[in-house]
Each structure stands twice: as C-alpha cells, then as structure tokens.
Amino acid sequence: MTEPLPPRPVPQSTVDLSRLTDLVHGFYADVRRDALLGPVFDAALHGRWEAHLERMVDFWSTVALGSQRYRANVLQRHGSLEGVTPAHFAAWVGLWQRHTEQRFTPEVAQPLQQAAHGVARALFKRCFGHAPPFDAEREDSD
Template sequence: MKDIETRGDIELFMRSFYEAMLNDPAISYVFTDVAKIDLEAHLPHLTDFWEQTLLRKGTYRKNVLQIHLDLNDKERLTNEHFEVWLNHFTTTVDKLFQGKNTERIKTIALSVASVMKIKMYPQKH
C-alpha cells in the first residue's frame, strides 16, 4: 500500500471515511439530520482542511473549531461521537494507506478531536 501523498489520496480517504460514518447509526444522524450535509458539496471543504493540515498545501481558511462549536449547540457531541469518529477515521485510513503521512494524519485527528472536546467542555475549576 502507498502513503497519503496527494489531494486525490485525501479525497479518496474522505469519501470512504464519510461513507462509513453515514452508514453508522451511532453518528450518521449528526450529519444527515443535524448538520444536513450534502456530501458532494462538503467533500471539497473536508479535502481542503486535511490537505492544508497534512500536506501543508491549499487555502483552507474556515474556522473548523467554530463550525463544530456551532454544531455542538444544535446537538451535543458526546465522547461516544468522538470515539466513533476516531475509530472510523483510523480504520478507513489503515484500509487504504500506510506510511509516515498515514501515521501522522491519525495523530493529527486525535489531536483535533482532543482540542475540540477541551474547547467544547472546558473543565470548571
């Protein structure tokens, strides 16, 4: 298997990843009923984000945290949602790719999920 090297690789991964999530009742409703995403319209934005994050290419300029904070206002994103998301992310990327960038994207995904949870649910002191 090859590593993630191009925008096309990321697009293939994102398409497979979202197909898996949209077929999982534990999380699919967040995309279909709450966010009401149109995958074909959303896919270029997802690809832009990961291309910028992993390959340091592209022009993604949206605030990914704010998008998810707004979503969380509509439907509370739980630890289970994050676990399901990370599980599909890791499983899908491992089915398609292997290498340095493949390992790096999994680490980045864990970091992104962790930061989002911290920002959504700050600890009270």
C-alpha cells in the same frame, strides 16, 4: 454461494490529492452509514454532504499537503454541535484510524491520525471542558 471479498487496497506510502480525496469520501461514506455518527452529521449538514466533502478535502489537503486550501476556523465551524457525546468523538477517531491504516503505510497514516486526534481533542475540550478519554488511551499505547 458467497461472494468473494473485494481485494483490500495496497497501503500507499505517499499521499496526494487524489488519495486524500478517496480517503475523505470513503471515510464519510462510512460515517453516513454509522448508526451513531450518521444521524449527528445528517442533522448538522441538512443534506449538504457534497459541500462538506469538498471542505474536508480542502482541510486534509491543507494538513497533509500544505495546500492552504482550507482557511476556516475548525472550532468555530463546529461551535453548535447538538447531541454530541464523548462516544461520538471516540467513534469518529476510531473510524478515521481504520480508514487511514487501510489506505496508507504507517509513515503516512500516523501523521493523519495525529492531526485527527488534535482536531477531536480540541473540539472535545470545547464541548466537555476536559481532555477526552481516547487521549489517555493513545498516550498509554505510545
């Protein structure tokens, strides 16, 4: 006998710190389990996942709520990414999109997705010297 699937969360039409925290923790739980992303994050964080999660909640609360809790330079914080390929960026953006779409209505999810694309685009350009392919795909679908 198969277990019933847990109910899908009802997409929320507002964002607050609690919902952002749930989003960040759920997203990074999947990042850790992801065969492509997990090893890169594990190598970069050296077991400091809790501190990373706190920083990411601060970052996203700054982006979405204007809290100004995050004051670091994103590009500097990610300056020494080792073993990262274009596929990592596409996987990260795709996973973020899935999580935001599951948890929020389009009016809330889309600005979060646009912010994630901006971060990914800047880091990708820094790593590879050109715009990411997922940017072209996004422009085609807009």
